[in-house]
Amino acid sequence: MATKRPRTLDGFFAQPSAKKQRPEELSGEEVIAVDSKDIATDKPSRDMSAHPTYPHAIPHLPAEIIDILNFAPAAEPRIMNDQPDLDLLYYQPYIPKEISKPLFEFLRRELFFYRVKYNIKRGSIETQINTPRYTTVFGLDETARFDANGQPVDAASGKPVKPGSYKVPPRPIPQCLDLLQNATNCKFNFALVNYYSNGNDSISYHSDDERFLGVEPAIASFTLGATRDFLMKHKPTEASHVSETKPMKLPLASGDMVLMKGMTQSRWLHSIPKRKGGDADKGRINITFRRAMVKGGTDNYYRYNVGDGEVYKWDESRREMMPWKRP
Numbered sequence: 001m002a003t004k005r006p007r008t009l010d011g012f013f014a015q016p017s018a019k020k021q022r023p024e025e026l027s028g029e030e031v032i033a034v035d036s037k038d039i040a041t042d043k044p045s046r047d048m049s050a051h052p053t054y055p056h057a058i059p060h061l062p063a064e065i066i067d068i069l070n071f072a073p074a075a076e077p078r079i080m081n082d083q084p085d086l087d088l089l090y091y092q093p094y095i096p097k098e099i100s101k102p103l104f105e106f107l108r109r110e111l112f113f114y115r116v117k118y119n120i121k122r123g124s125i126e127t128q129i130n131t132p133r134y135t136t137v138f139g140l141d142e143t144a145r146f147d148a149n150g151q152p153v154d155a156a157s158g159k160p161v162k163p164g165s166y167k168v169p170p171r172p173i174p175q176c177l178d179l180l181q182n183a184t185n186c187k188f189n190f191a192l193v194n195y196y197s198n199g200n201d202s203i204s205y206h207s208d209d210e211r212f213l214g215v216e217p218a219i220a221s222f223t224l225g226a227t228r229d230f231l232m233k234h235k236p237t238e239a240s241h242v243s244e245t246k247p248m249k250l251p252l253a254s255g256d257m258v259l260m261k262g263m264t265q266s267r268w269l270h271s272i273p274k275r276k277g278g279d280a281d282k283g284r285i286n287i288t289f290r291r292a293m294v295k296g297g298t299d300n301y302y303r304y305n306v307g308d309g310e311v312y313k314w315d316e317s318r319r320e321m322m323p324w325k326r327p
């Protein structure tokens, strides 16, 4: 998956970076449209990713972080395929140690988040679900791309997508997440971000096996910040019932990456359970990169990760996420 690169930072300082940045026209930059409001109120727009759909512009990654990101992956993966239908690479870590904390702090400080609420109907009873973590999402499915002005255009014809084609206007992946995406050496079109502020934040057992991801999707999942347990269990089959087997536990630490592929999504479930005390209060960011093939994927991801509620931002003095208002 990865090209050969010097494995130590000494190698980096002794010679030019072995992995070149992608040319500017291939990076997230091409899709950035500058909102004049951001020019008036923020730093110069060339140092920011800005788009009319963003509540505010997002600064670019500091050069020191970009330089060291060139050394990813920082470790060889543990290949986990010794259980039925499991196909997983576990990098401990993927992101070089020197930058995992600054990268965590940068993303927690600079991204905007949501606490999504939605209703589901079970039989005739409607229930409100309060997503138990902060989320945000960027990206656009394979049927479209952003043009130079940041407008979604049809991937085949280059014509603007009809207004109303998407329920929520899609947001381009900002430079800071696009560079992390590049470091995977895989091609994705979505970045989903979770922030687990403490041990009460969680994600229950599920699989990311939506049809809009196509068959046997590859999903790269990064951890930054606090260590949290990632539990995995096989879906029930005729021969084995999940209740009989102990779940697999991966204690995902800052900088780690799990690449799930093959039948992992169709046959396994995963979760981040609630935890009491420990490290969890320091907060954990999870970023998953995925590739949605059709429009339904875009609608689904914005509905469940942006929704229609208020914007939250990290408040450094209170050290918690707080509702954010446009200045």
Ligand SMILES: O=C(O)CCC(=O)C(=O)O
Binding pocket: 192, 194, 203, 208, 221, 230, 252, 270, 271, 272, 286, 288
């Ligand atoms: O936080 C994690 O490690 C897992 C997140 C996850 O499973 C998801 O967003 O689908």
Ligand SMILES: [Fe+2]
Binding pocket: 206, 207, 208, 270
């Ligand atoms: Fe998941």
